[in-house]
Amino acid sequence: MFSTKEMPSLSSLFSAIASITASIMFLQSMVYQILPHQVRHYLISILHNLIFKTHTPTLITFVFDKDNEFGGLNQIYKAAGVYLQTLRCPGNKRLKVSKSLKEKGLIIRLETGEKVTDSYDGMEFRWRYVCSKSEEDSDSPGRGGGSKRQCYELSFHNEDEGKVCDSYIHFVLDRAKAISEERRFLKMHTYSPSSGMNWQSVNLEHPATFETVAMDVKKKNNIMEDLNRFVKRKEFYKKVGRAWKRGYLLYGPPGTGKSSLVAAMANHLKFDIYDLQLANVRRDSELRRLLLATGNRSILVIEDIDCSVNLPDRLHGEKEKKSDPQNDKNSINGTSLTLSGLLNFIDGLWSSCGDERIIIFTTNHKERLDPALLRPGRMDVHIHMGYCTYEAFKQLASNYLEISGDHHHLYREIQGLLEETEVTPAQVAEEMMKDEDAESALEGLVDLLKQKKMKGDECDHAKADEKKWQIC
Protein backbone atom coordinates (compact mmCIF):
# COMPACT_ATOMS: atom_id res chain seq x y z
CA MET A 1 0.00 0.00 0.00
CA PHE A 2 2.71 2.47 0.90
CA SER A 3 5.84 3.09 -1.13
CA THR A 4 9.18 2.22 0.48
CA LYS A 5 10.06 5.93 0.61
CA GLU A 6 7.07 6.67 2.85
CA MET A 7 7.77 3.95 5.35
CA PRO A 8 10.37 5.73 7.58
CA SER A 9 8.25 8.89 7.95
CA LEU A 10 5.14 6.89 8.87
CA SER A 11 7.03 4.83 11.44
CA SER A 12 8.37 8.00 13.06
CA LEU A 13 4.79 9.39 13.10
CA PHE A 14 3.52 6.25 14.85
CA SER A 15 6.29 6.43 17.45
CA ALA A 16 5.44 10.12 18.08
CA ILE A 17 1.75 9.26 18.55
CA ALA A 18 2.72 6.46 20.94
CA SER A 19 4.81 8.81 23.07
CA ILE A 20 2.04 11.48 23.13
CA THR A 21 -0.52 8.85 24.20
CA ALA A 22 1.80 7.66 26.96
CA SER A 23 2.24 11.24 28.21
CA ILE A 24 -1.55 11.83 28.16
CA MET A 25 -2.10 8.63 30.14
CA PHE A 26 0.56 9.68 32.61
CA LEU A 27 -1.03 13.13 32.99
CA GLN A 28 -4.47 11.54 33.34
CA SER A 29 -3.30 9.28 36.16
CA MET A 30 -1.69 12.31 37.86
CA VAL A 31 -4.93 14.28 37.46
CA TYR A 32 -6.92 11.38 38.92
CA GLN A 33 -4.63 11.23 41.90
CA ILE A 34 -4.44 14.99 42.57
CA LEU A 35 -7.85 16.49 41.63
CA PRO A 36 -11.11 15.83 43.45
CA HIS A 37 -13.93 14.11 41.57
CA GLN A 38 -16.11 17.26 40.92
CA VAL A 39 -13.20 19.30 39.53
CA ARG A 40 -12.19 16.40 37.29
CA HIS A 41 -15.72 16.10 35.96
CA TYR A 42 -15.92 19.85 35.28
CA LEU A 43 -12.60 19.91 33.43
CA ILE A 44 -13.53 16.91 31.31
CA SER A 45 -16.86 18.51 30.31
CA ILE A 46 -15.07 21.73 29.24
CA LEU A 47 -12.57 19.66 27.23
CA HIS A 48 -15.43 17.74 25.65
CA ASN A 49 -17.27 20.95 24.68
CA LEU A 50 -14.09 22.42 23.26
CA ILE A 51 -13.32 19.42 21.10
CA PHE A 52 -16.80 18.48 19.95
CA LYS A 53 -18.53 21.87 19.76
CA THR A 54 -15.83 23.46 17.62
CA HIS A 55 -15.35 20.53 15.30
CA THR A 56 -18.75 18.90 14.95
CA PRO A 57 -21.43 21.59 15.50
CA THR A 58 -24.96 20.34 15.60
CA LEU A 59 -27.49 21.63 13.14
CA ILE A 60 -30.84 22.95 14.14
CA THR A 61 -33.78 23.25 11.77
CA PHE A 62 -36.57 25.80 11.96
CA VAL A 63 -39.74 24.80 10.13
CA PHE A 64 -41.95 27.55 8.75
CA ASP A 65 -45.34 26.05 7.93
CA LYS A 66 -47.58 27.78 5.45
CA ASP A 67 -50.44 28.08 7.92
CA ASN A 68 -49.91 29.52 11.34
CA GLU A 69 -51.68 28.15 14.43
CA PHE A 70 -54.65 30.47 14.00
CA GLY A 71 -55.34 29.44 10.44
CA GLY A 72 -53.86 32.51 8.75
CA LEU A 73 -50.89 32.66 6.42
CA ASN A 74 -47.55 32.44 8.23
CA GLN A 75 -45.79 35.68 7.31
CA ILE A 76 -42.32 34.10 7.54
CA TYR A 77 -43.37 31.34 5.12
CA LYS A 78 -44.64 33.99 2.72
CA ALA A 79 -41.48 36.09 3.05
CA ALA A 80 -39.24 33.04 2.60
CA GLY A 81 -41.05 32.20 -0.66
CA VAL A 82 -40.31 35.68 -1.99
CA TYR A 83 -36.76 35.95 -0.65
CA LEU A 84 -35.66 32.53 -1.89
CA GLN A 85 -36.52 33.54 -5.45
CA THR A 86 -33.28 35.50 -5.38
CA LEU A 87 -31.14 32.47 -4.36
CA ARG A 88 -30.13 29.65 -6.60
CA CYS A 89 -27.82 26.63 -6.19
CA PRO A 90 -25.97 24.89 -9.05
CA GLY A 91 -27.58 21.64 -7.87
CA ASN A 92 -31.17 22.88 -8.33
CA LYS A 93 -33.00 20.60 -10.71
CA ARG A 94 -36.70 21.43 -10.47
CA LEU A 95 -38.11 24.93 -10.09
CA LYS A 96 -41.73 26.10 -10.27
CA VAL A 97 -42.30 28.96 -12.72
CA SER A 98 -45.43 31.09 -12.83
CA LYS A 99 -46.68 34.54 -13.83
CA SER A 100 -49.03 36.78 -11.92
CA LEU A 101 -51.03 39.73 -13.19
CA LYS A 102 -50.02 41.69 -10.12
CA GLU A 103 -46.26 41.31 -10.57
CA LYS A 104 -43.66 42.11 -13.17
CA GLY A 105 -41.49 39.26 -14.47
CA LEU A 106 -41.63 35.54 -13.81
CA ILE A 107 -42.04 34.03 -10.37
CA ILE A 108 -39.51 31.20 -9.91
CA ARG A 109 -39.89 29.07 -6.77
CA LEU A 110 -38.30 25.90 -5.41
CA GLU A 111 -39.97 22.57 -6.13
CA THR A 112 -40.43 20.20 -3.22
CA GLY A 113 -37.14 18.86 -1.84
CA GLU A 114 -35.02 21.52 -3.60
CA LYS A 115 -32.40 23.23 -1.45
CA VAL A 116 -30.54 26.53 -1.60
CA THR A 117 -27.79 27.91 0.59
CA ASP A 118 -27.40 31.41 1.93
CA SER A 119 -24.90 33.27 4.06
CA TYR A 120 -25.45 36.27 6.29
CA ASP A 121 -23.22 37.99 8.81
CA GLY A 122 -20.70 35.12 8.75
CA MET A 123 -23.39 32.46 9.25
CA GLU A 124 -24.27 29.71 6.80
CA PHE A 125 -27.83 28.59 6.09
CA ARG A 126 -29.55 25.87 4.17
CA TRP A 127 -33.13 26.33 3.03
CA ARG A 128 -35.36 23.54 1.77
CA TYR A 129 -38.90 23.60 0.46
CA VAL A 130 -41.10 20.68 1.48
CA CYS A 131 -44.54 19.87 0.23
CA SER A 132 -46.00 16.65 1.59
CA LYS A 133 -49.36 15.08 2.30
CA SER A 134 -50.53 16.25 5.70
CA GLU A 135 -50.19 13.76 8.58
CA GLU A 136 -53.94 13.57 9.23
CA ASP A 137 -54.49 12.41 5.65
CA SER A 138 -51.75 9.80 5.69
CA ASP A 139 -53.28 8.40 8.92
CA SER A 140 -56.52 7.74 7.06
CA PRO A 141 -55.56 7.06 3.46
CA GLY A 142 -59.07 6.08 2.49
CA ARG A 143 -60.36 9.63 2.88
CA GLY A 144 -58.47 10.98 -0.10
CA GLY A 145 -58.79 14.60 1.06
CA GLY A 146 -55.46 15.45 -0.54
CA SER A 147 -54.63 18.35 1.82
CA LYS A 148 -50.96 19.31 1.69
CA ARG A 149 -48.47 20.43 4.25
CA GLN A 150 -46.20 23.07 2.78
CA CYS A 151 -43.23 24.46 4.64
CA TYR A 152 -39.76 25.93 4.34
CA GLU A 153 -37.00 24.42 6.48
CA LEU A 154 -34.10 26.55 7.58
CA SER A 155 -31.04 24.69 8.94
CA PHE A 156 -28.07 26.33 10.64
CA HIS A 157 -25.50 25.79 13.43
CA ASN A 158 -27.24 25.68 16.76
CA GLU A 159 -24.92 28.32 18.25
CA ASP A 160 -26.36 30.85 15.74
CA GLU A 161 -29.92 30.41 16.97
CA GLY A 162 -29.99 33.75 18.82
CA LYS A 163 -28.71 35.69 15.83
CA VAL A 164 -31.14 33.91 13.49
CA CYS A 165 -34.13 34.92 15.64
CA ASP A 166 -32.91 38.44 16.35
CA SER A 167 -31.50 39.34 13.02
CA TYR A 168 -31.59 36.92 10.06
CA ILE A 169 -35.35 36.32 10.05
CA HIS A 170 -35.98 40.08 10.21
CA PHE A 171 -33.55 40.52 7.35
CA VAL A 172 -35.51 37.96 5.29
CA LEU A 173 -38.82 39.69 6.13
CA ASP A 174 -37.42 43.11 5.12
CA ARG A 175 -35.82 41.84 1.92
CA ALA A 176 -39.04 40.06 0.93
CA LYS A 177 -40.99 43.29 1.45
CA ALA A 178 -38.53 45.24 -0.70
CA ILE A 179 -38.53 42.56 -3.44
CA SER A 180 -42.35 42.47 -3.53
CA GLU A 181 -42.47 46.27 -3.74
CA GLU A 182 -39.97 46.20 -6.58
CA ARG A 183 -41.87 43.54 -8.50
CA ARG A 184 -45.46 44.64 -8.06
CA PHE A 185 -47.19 46.83 -10.63
CA LEU A 186 -48.05 50.23 -9.24
CA LYS A 187 -51.72 51.07 -9.34
CA MET A 188 -53.51 54.14 -10.51
CA HIS A 189 -56.89 54.57 -8.82
CA THR A 190 -59.53 56.84 -10.28
CA TYR A 191 -63.07 57.66 -9.27
CA SER A 192 -66.13 58.44 -11.25
CA PRO A 193 -69.61 58.16 -9.71
CA SER A 194 -70.97 56.54 -12.89
CA SER A 195 -68.72 53.50 -12.47
CA GLY A 196 -69.77 52.65 -8.92
CA MET A 197 -69.15 54.21 -5.55
CA ASN A 198 -65.51 53.26 -5.16
CA TRP A 199 -62.09 53.71 -6.69
CA GLN A 200 -61.40 51.87 -9.94
CA SER A 201 -57.81 50.78 -10.44
CA VAL A 202 -55.53 50.03 -13.37
CA ASN A 203 -51.81 49.25 -13.53
CA LEU A 204 -49.75 52.42 -13.56
CA GLU A 205 -47.15 51.97 -16.25
CA HIS A 206 -46.15 55.60 -16.70
CA PRO A 207 -42.55 55.66 -17.93
CA ALA A 208 -41.63 59.01 -16.33
CA THR A 209 -38.77 58.84 -13.83
CA PHE A 210 -36.51 61.40 -12.23
CA GLU A 211 -34.05 60.71 -15.04
CA THR A 212 -36.55 61.54 -17.78
CA VAL A 213 -38.10 64.67 -16.23
CA ALA A 214 -36.23 67.68 -17.55
CA MET A 215 -35.80 70.37 -14.94
CA ASP A 216 -33.14 72.17 -12.93
CA VAL A 217 -30.88 69.42 -11.58
CA LYS A 218 -30.53 71.01 -8.15
CA LYS A 219 -34.29 71.33 -7.82
CA LYS A 220 -34.74 67.73 -8.92
CA ASN A 221 -32.19 66.48 -6.39
CA ASN A 222 -33.88 68.50 -3.64
CA ILE A 223 -37.22 66.86 -4.42
CA MET A 224 -35.68 63.38 -4.40
CA GLU A 225 -33.93 64.07 -1.11
CA ASP A 226 -37.13 65.45 0.38
CA LEU A 227 -39.04 62.30 -0.60
CA ASN A 228 -36.29 59.99 0.67
CA ARG A 229 -36.17 61.85 3.98
CA PHE A 230 -39.96 61.70 4.29
CA VAL A 231 -40.21 57.92 3.92
CA LYS A 232 -37.42 57.39 6.47
CA ARG A 233 -38.93 59.60 9.17
CA LYS A 234 -41.70 57.48 10.65
CA GLU A 235 -40.29 57.79 14.17
CA PHE A 236 -39.67 61.53 13.77
CA TYR A 237 -43.29 62.23 12.81
CA LYS A 238 -44.44 60.15 15.77
CA LYS A 239 -42.08 61.95 18.13
CA VAL A 240 -43.24 65.42 17.14
CA GLY A 241 -46.89 64.38 17.12
CA ARG A 242 -47.56 65.00 13.43
CA ALA A 243 -49.40 62.80 10.97
CA TRP A 244 -46.96 61.08 8.61
CA LYS A 245 -47.95 63.02 5.49
CA ARG A 246 -46.39 65.54 3.14
CA GLY A 247 -48.03 68.00 0.80
CA TYR A 248 -46.62 69.25 -2.51
CA LEU A 249 -47.98 72.02 -4.68
CA LEU A 250 -46.81 71.83 -8.30
CA TYR A 251 -47.53 74.96 -10.29
CA GLY A 252 -46.64 76.25 -13.72
CA PRO A 253 -47.96 76.61 -17.28
CA PRO A 254 -49.47 73.64 -19.17
CA GLY A 255 -46.88 71.26 -20.61
CA THR A 256 -44.10 71.97 -18.14
CA GLY A 257 -44.07 68.47 -16.65
CA LYS A 258 -46.29 68.60 -13.54
CA SER A 259 -48.09 65.33 -14.27
CA SER A 260 -44.81 63.77 -15.41
CA LEU A 261 -43.24 64.74 -12.10
CA VAL A 262 -46.14 63.15 -10.18
CA ALA A 263 -45.56 59.88 -12.09
CA ALA A 264 -41.80 60.13 -11.47
CA MET A 265 -42.44 60.58 -7.74
CA ALA A 266 -44.74 57.53 -7.67
CA ASN A 267 -42.19 55.42 -9.56
CA HIS A 268 -39.41 56.60 -7.28
CA LEU A 269 -41.25 55.78 -4.06
CA LYS A 270 -43.17 52.79 -5.47
CA PHE A 271 -46.38 54.39 -4.22
CA ASP A 272 -49.82 53.94 -5.81
CA ILE A 273 -51.57 57.03 -7.14
CA TYR A 274 -55.12 58.08 -6.28
CA ASP A 275 -56.11 60.57 -8.96
CA LEU A 276 -59.05 62.58 -7.65
CA GLN A 277 -61.04 64.77 -10.01
CA LEU A 278 -62.88 67.08 -7.67
CA ALA A 279 -65.51 67.73 -10.31
CA ASN A 280 -66.65 64.12 -9.78
CA VAL A 281 -67.21 64.57 -6.05
CA ARG A 282 -70.48 66.18 -5.04
CA ARG A 283 -70.34 66.44 -1.29
CA ASP A 284 -68.06 66.30 1.73
CA SER A 285 -69.41 62.95 2.88
CA GLU A 286 -68.52 61.43 -0.51
CA LEU A 287 -65.03 62.95 -0.30
CA ARG A 288 -64.58 61.55 3.21
CA ARG A 289 -65.63 58.06 2.09
CA LEU A 290 -63.24 58.16 -0.84
CA LEU A 291 -60.30 59.42 1.16
CA LEU A 292 -60.85 56.80 3.85
CA ALA A 293 -60.72 54.13 1.16
CA THR A 294 -57.21 55.15 0.04
CA GLY A 295 -54.29 52.94 1.02
CA ASN A 296 -51.09 53.71 2.92
CA ARG A 297 -47.90 54.47 0.99
CA SER A 298 -49.87 56.32 -1.64
CA ILE A 299 -50.02 59.65 -3.44
CA LEU A 300 -53.31 61.51 -3.60
CA VAL A 301 -53.27 63.83 -6.62
CA ILE A 302 -55.75 66.61 -7.18
CA GLU A 303 -54.91 68.14 -10.57
CA ASP A 304 -55.85 71.65 -11.60
CA ILE A 305 -57.15 72.50 -8.17
CA ASP A 306 -57.92 76.07 -9.28
CA CYS A 307 -60.37 75.17 -12.02
CA SER A 308 -61.58 71.61 -11.47
CA VAL A 309 -64.37 72.79 -9.23
CA ASN A 310 -65.51 76.07 -7.82
CA LEU A 311 -64.75 75.36 -4.18
CA PRO A 312 -66.29 77.91 -1.87
CA ASP A 313 -63.68 79.06 0.63
CA ARG A 314 -64.19 79.06 4.39
CA LEU A 315 -65.09 82.73 4.76
CA HIS A 316 -67.26 82.76 1.72
CA GLY A 317 -69.05 79.66 2.90
CA GLU A 318 -69.66 81.12 6.35
CA LYS A 319 -71.02 84.37 4.88
CA GLU A 320 -73.41 82.53 2.61
CA LYS A 321 -74.62 80.38 5.45
CA LYS A 322 -75.38 83.41 7.58
CA SER A 323 -77.14 85.31 4.83
CA ASP A 324 -79.24 82.34 3.81
CA PRO A 325 -79.85 79.80 6.56
CA GLN A 326 -81.86 77.63 4.16
CA ASN A 327 -78.79 77.26 2.04
CA ASP A 328 -76.62 74.59 3.60
CA LYS A 329 -74.85 73.98 0.30
CA ASN A 330 -71.52 75.26 1.56
CA SER A 331 -71.59 74.01 5.12
CA ILE A 332 -68.90 71.67 6.37
CA ASN A 333 -71.38 69.04 7.46
CA GLY A 334 -73.88 69.90 4.80
CA THR A 335 -74.48 68.26 1.52
CA SER A 336 -72.05 69.94 -0.86
CA LEU A 337 -68.30 69.85 -1.30
CA THR A 338 -66.41 72.68 0.35
CA LEU A 339 -62.81 73.78 0.43
CA SER A 340 -62.91 73.61 4.21
CA GLY A 341 -64.18 70.01 3.99
CA LEU A 342 -61.24 69.15 1.78
CA LEU A 343 -58.66 70.95 3.90
CA ASN A 344 -60.06 69.70 7.20
CA PHE A 345 -59.86 66.20 6.04
CA ILE A 346 -56.42 66.48 4.55
CA ASP A 347 -54.99 68.17 7.63
CA GLY A 348 -56.98 66.30 10.17
CA LEU A 349 -58.52 62.94 10.56
CA TRP A 350 -57.77 61.41 7.18
CA SER A 351 -54.04 61.94 7.31
CA SER A 352 -53.86 60.55 10.84
CA CYS A 353 -55.74 57.40 9.82
CA GLY A 354 -52.94 56.15 7.63
CA ASP A 355 -49.21 56.20 7.13
CA GLU A 356 -46.89 57.59 4.49
CA ARG A 357 -49.41 59.75 2.70
CA ILE A 358 -48.37 62.18 0.04
CA ILE A 359 -50.80 64.71 -1.32
CA ILE A 360 -50.11 66.70 -4.46
CA PHE A 361 -52.10 69.61 -5.84
CA THR A 362 -51.30 70.87 -9.32
CA THR A 363 -52.32 74.16 -10.82
CA ASN A 364 -51.57 76.38 -13.80
CA HIS A 365 -52.48 79.46 -11.75
CA LYS A 366 -51.04 79.62 -8.28
CA GLU A 367 -52.26 83.21 -7.96
CA ARG A 368 -55.88 82.04 -8.24
CA LEU A 369 -55.66 79.62 -5.33
CA ASP A 370 -57.47 80.26 -2.09
CA PRO A 371 -55.02 81.65 0.52
CA ALA A 372 -56.15 78.88 2.89
CA LEU A 373 -54.44 76.39 0.57
CA LEU A 374 -51.23 78.36 0.43
CA ARG A 375 -50.75 79.27 4.05
CA PRO A 376 -47.52 77.93 5.63
CA GLY A 377 -47.74 74.39 6.87
CA ARG A 378 -50.51 73.36 4.53
CA MET A 379 -48.58 72.37 1.40
CA ASP A 380 -45.09 71.65 2.72
CA VAL A 381 -43.27 72.10 -0.60
CA HIS A 382 -44.12 74.46 -3.46
CA ILE A 383 -42.48 73.46 -6.76
CA HIS A 384 -42.47 75.76 -9.74
CA MET A 385 -42.39 73.99 -13.11
CA GLY A 386 -41.31 76.62 -15.60
CA TYR A 387 -40.64 77.11 -19.29
CA CYS A 388 -37.81 75.15 -20.86
CA THR A 389 -34.36 76.28 -19.74
CA TYR A 390 -31.10 75.43 -21.52
CA GLU A 391 -30.36 72.86 -18.82
CA ALA A 392 -33.77 71.20 -19.27
CA PHE A 393 -33.30 71.28 -23.07
CA LYS A 394 -29.98 69.38 -22.74
CA GLN A 395 -31.68 66.71 -20.65
CA LEU A 396 -34.43 66.34 -23.25
CA ALA A 397 -31.84 66.16 -26.06
CA SER A 398 -30.02 63.44 -24.15
CA ASN A 399 -33.27 61.48 -23.55
CA TYR A 400 -34.81 61.89 -26.99
CA LEU A 401 -31.82 62.25 -29.35
CA GLU A 402 -29.09 60.61 -27.29
CA ILE A 403 -26.83 63.67 -27.56
CA SER A 404 -24.69 64.00 -24.46
CA GLY A 405 -22.69 67.01 -23.29
CA ASP A 406 -23.09 70.41 -24.94
CA HIS A 407 -20.85 70.20 -27.97
CA HIS A 408 -23.43 70.27 -30.77
CA HIS A 409 -22.90 73.19 -33.15
CA LEU A 410 -26.57 74.31 -32.83
CA TYR A 411 -26.51 74.41 -29.03
CA ARG A 412 -25.21 78.00 -28.73
CA GLU A 413 -27.97 79.32 -30.99
CA ILE A 414 -30.62 77.27 -29.15
CA GLN A 415 -29.36 78.54 -25.79
CA GLY A 416 -29.72 82.16 -26.96
CA LEU A 417 -33.20 81.56 -28.36
CA LEU A 418 -34.39 79.75 -25.22
CA GLU A 419 -33.36 82.76 -23.14
CA GLU A 420 -35.52 85.02 -25.32
CA THR A 421 -38.64 82.86 -25.75
CA GLU A 422 -41.17 81.04 -23.65
CA VAL A 423 -41.41 77.47 -24.83
CA THR A 424 -42.57 74.54 -22.72
CA PRO A 425 -40.61 71.30 -22.34
CA ALA A 426 -43.64 69.59 -23.94
CA GLN A 427 -43.19 71.67 -27.12
CA VAL A 428 -39.44 71.01 -27.20
CA ALA A 429 -40.04 67.28 -26.68
CA GLU A 430 -42.58 67.26 -29.50
CA GLU A 431 -40.07 68.82 -31.91
CA MET A 432 -37.49 66.22 -30.94
CA MET A 433 -39.91 63.43 -31.73
CA LYS A 434 -40.58 64.69 -35.25
CA ASP A 435 -37.32 63.35 -36.66
CA GLU A 436 -35.10 60.43 -35.70
CA ASP A 437 -32.12 62.28 -37.11
CA ALA A 438 -30.73 64.52 -34.35
CA GLU A 439 -29.49 67.22 -36.75
CA SER A 440 -32.89 67.61 -38.48
CA ALA A 441 -34.77 67.51 -35.14
CA LEU A 442 -32.59 70.30 -33.73
CA GLU A 443 -32.97 72.37 -36.91
CA GLY A 444 -36.75 72.00 -36.52
CA LEU A 445 -36.45 73.21 -32.95
CA VAL A 446 -34.40 76.25 -34.03
CA ASP A 447 -37.16 77.15 -36.55
CA LEU A 448 -39.84 76.82 -33.88
CA LEU A 449 -37.90 78.99 -31.44
CA LYS A 450 -37.29 81.65 -34.14
CA GLN A 451 -41.01 81.72 -35.01
CA LYS A 452 -41.89 82.05 -31.33
CA LYS A 453 -39.39 84.84 -30.93
CA MET A 454 -40.85 86.73 -33.90
CA LYS A 455 -44.39 86.32 -32.60
CA GLY A 456 -43.21 87.44 -29.17
CA ASP A 457 -41.60 90.54 -30.70
CA GLU A 458 -44.77 91.31 -32.70
CA CYS A 459 -46.85 90.96 -29.55
CA ASP A 460 -44.52 93.29 -27.68
CA HIS A 461 -44.86 95.87 -30.48
CA ALA A 462 -48.64 95.52 -30.48
CA LYS A 463 -48.76 95.97 -26.71
CA ALA A 464 -46.53 99.02 -26.95
CA ASP A 465 -48.81 100.50 -29.68
CA GLU A 466 -51.90 99.79 -27.54
CA LYS A 467 -50.31 101.64 -24.65
CA LYS A 468 -49.54 104.60 -26.94
CA TRP A 469 -53.19 104.82 -28.00
CA GLN A 470 -54.37 104.57 -24.39
CA ILE A 471 -52.07 107.43 -23.41
CA CYS A 472 -53.43 109.50 -26.32
Ligand SMILES: Nc1ncnc2c1ncn2[C@@H]1O[C@H](COP(=O)(O)OP(=O)(O)OP(=O)(O)O)[C@@H](O)[C@H]1O
Ligand atom coordinates in the same frame (compact mmCIF):
# COMPACT_ATOMS: atom_id res chain seq x y z
N1 LIG B 1 -40.18 68.81 -17.67
C1 LIG B 1 -40.43 67.84 -18.56
N2 LIG B 1 -39.56 66.83 -18.72
C2 LIG B 1 -39.80 65.84 -19.61
N3 LIG B 1 -40.87 65.79 -20.37
C3 LIG B 1 -41.78 66.77 -20.27
C4 LIG B 1 -41.59 67.84 -19.34
N4 LIG B 1 -42.66 68.65 -19.44
C5 LIG B 1 -43.45 68.13 -20.36
N5 LIG B 1 -42.95 67.02 -20.87
C6 LIG B 1 -43.54 66.17 -21.92
O1 LIG B 1 -44.75 66.79 -22.29
C7 LIG B 1 -45.89 65.98 -22.02
C8 LIG B 1 -46.91 66.79 -21.23
O2 LIG B 1 -46.37 67.07 -19.96
P1 LIG B 1 -47.21 67.02 -18.62
O3 LIG B 1 -48.53 66.38 -18.84
O4 LIG B 1 -46.36 66.42 -17.56
O5 LIG B 1 -47.41 68.55 -18.37
P2 LIG B 1 -48.30 69.29 -17.27
O6 LIG B 1 -47.45 70.36 -16.68
O7 LIG B 1 -48.91 68.31 -16.35
O8 LIG B 1 -49.42 69.96 -18.17
P3 LIG B 1 -50.91 70.41 -17.70
O9 LIG B 1 -50.77 71.63 -16.87
O10 LIG B 1 -51.59 70.69 -19.01
O11 LIG B 1 -51.53 69.27 -16.99
C9 LIG B 1 -45.39 64.80 -21.24
O12 LIG B 1 -45.94 63.62 -21.72
C10 LIG B 1 -43.90 64.80 -21.43
O13 LIG B 1 -43.58 63.91 -22.44
Ligand SMILES: [Mg+2]
Ligand atom coordinates in the same frame (compact mmCIF):
# COMPACT_ATOMS: atom_id res chain seq x y z
MG1 LIG C 1 -50.92 67.72 -15.97
